[in-house]
Amino acid sequence: MPRPHAAALLEDAYNRRKADVLRSRGWVTRLVPLTGYGSVSQLRVFGRVILTGGRPEDEPDAPTYAARLRAVELETRGWRAFFSTPAVDEPVTVRVNERIITTRTDRGGFIDLTVRGHGLAPGWHHIYIGSPKAETIDVPVLVVGTTVTHGIISDIDDTVLSTSLPRPLIAAWNTFVRSEGARRAVPGMATMYRELLAAHPDAPVIYLSTGAWNTAPWLTRFLRRNGYPPGPMLLTDWGPTNTGWFRSGQEHKTAQLHRLARELPHVKWLLVGDDGQHDPKIYTEFTTRRPDRVRGIAIRELSPGEQVLSHVIPVANDDLLPAPTEDLDVPVVRAPDGYGLARQVRELWQGDIPARTLARRASATVPSWEDPPAYLLPDPDER
Template identity: 45%
Template sequence: MRIPAPLSFARSALRHDAAGAGSDRPHWAARAEDVKNRLVGSTLRRLHWDLRLQPFHGYGSATQARVLAKVLYASPRTSADFHDQPVHDMRTVAVRGWRNFTSQVAPHRTVHIRLGGEEFTVRADRSGIVDATLEVSLSPGKHQAVLWTVPGNEVTADVTIVPPEARVGMVSDIDDTVMVTWLPRPLLAFWNAFVVHQSSRQVVPGMPMLYQRLAREHPHMPVFYLSTGAWNVFPVLKRFLYRNGYPDGPLLLTDWGPTHTGFFRSGPEHKTRSLERLAAAYPDVRWILVGDDGQHDPSLYAAFAERHPELVESILIRQLTEPEQLLAHGTLRPLVGSSPGGRGPLALAAPNGHGLLAALQRHGRMSR
């Protein structure tokens, strides 16, 4: 494949490292991870392993697009990029989770992107993540960006461009909001990595129907799935949502592992930054925020509504059962301050999607 010149240069957002940008020296765990990545990467290159791209689902507006992907090493015996498969292709779903967690990232690699008839050059961050905001003019709907590191390893990434007439959007949590795993939160990474059969995950009753009804009520509504889960489980989560009838949309996940300031990234900070970024990208959209009361969703959504009361359409909280609360945070009751109420936008709570739909209908926010 020929790479035309000159190329436009995109603003590649290395936001995963931004938290420690002001510190003099990165956390020792981050330094150790960087050394490990250099040593393992050097060994794999000597063994003639190739660079492969795992594409994620991006989004944008009429003038900008956010393209997301991850750069990994792959064995030369791998004839095709096993990440670049249609979401509806379930033939190999039983063996993919563990591969996503054992693959080796390739930090700071140059990646080329073609989108909207233009080409861009960006760089991955220290975790191999490509997070690039491209200045490009695209029509509303779904587009495909082509990404490659060298000619011959091209993959495509979906990019959803939100129509300018959209006035309502939805942001939804994933764990315990759209699916139930019945496991303590510390074990969710293991679960998503190794228990990959779709039948092993339970759908929260009524939630797919609720989301479909909301999508019909607001025809131009963009849907974003915001989770503290790792990018490693993107293929598994994408298939779960597809198989169970949830509306398609970008997944906003995070990268686990050490940062410049500590062992792990903050889940609440990831959600807060993502909400603020969506608010800035779509200033005319009012958001339906959907989560559960097992962790921090109610307080995070309430804080966002306090900062941007004009941008919140409603807050919908799925109430966990006592056993689910115990698995979520170790007690039988919701976290302090987790119940919606008080001033601000409409805030409703119910045990499942059926209850939330009925509550929206009672308040005149949904047709019967």
């Protein structure tokens, strides 16, 4: 086995030293709830264990998942989320019904555990995660049934949430300074997702992003507060890895797309992203290899100003190095927000429409998001 990268060794040494100091000062461990998913045959369970200065017996009761999520988010919001101390190699117990599985956290304090033969029926469930030095918590998991044929895989940054990533100064300001309430949802996206789920209520929504797991608690609250449907998030662990200083966001997204295709082979996905980064390229490459797993691609077009904030120049990366979306056998639609995308996505969501047919329809009508139809207007609680 190759020796870990020097950056990973330095980070591990720093985390061990910091954890020893904090434990000597009375800090204890806390479990962070993360939503899992799976099929009827296997379940993917996520969680994280961090060190916290508050002792469980001194904290107010948090009987619900939302309350515990809020407690973690308040403790690790903003810049604190990126300086939380992981509990490395901490024993963790996962209980699914009467079955108990034991595992240990990785170098970032995370668990990513596959449980086979879980016995859960399709739908939403709660399982239990515990650790010897932390209070046991229940976390939601979504089991996708074998009869489900529709699903949504959605990017987060600049697709459902305006973040102006990855320009360093803007990203740092949004991440470390601005609060959850100051973030802005992309107009119409939540409404479009709810409309699609109204036609297929069992369709899973998977939020796939290159964002850090550290932000999962406040991201979950943001999605809920702005009317987005619940769903598992597939994020990544920022920082050094065993192979280099930083992990590849594109590789992360590509790997997760192919894993979802293997785990849920009966689902055809609507892939939703934006043209600010590499979503058109990633989705095109995946669709070329797995056309039977893709129902269509929906790309949110950033404005010139958003493109500048995203990567300095006022044009999309897709314009500089175009992904050959016109050669795909699945529909590809584009619009500046959810209202324009919804008009085009509705037909391909309801049935299999030839890509070129839908392309001709889309080119004949320029979507306008200044005057959306009444049934697509946001609900009052989405504003």
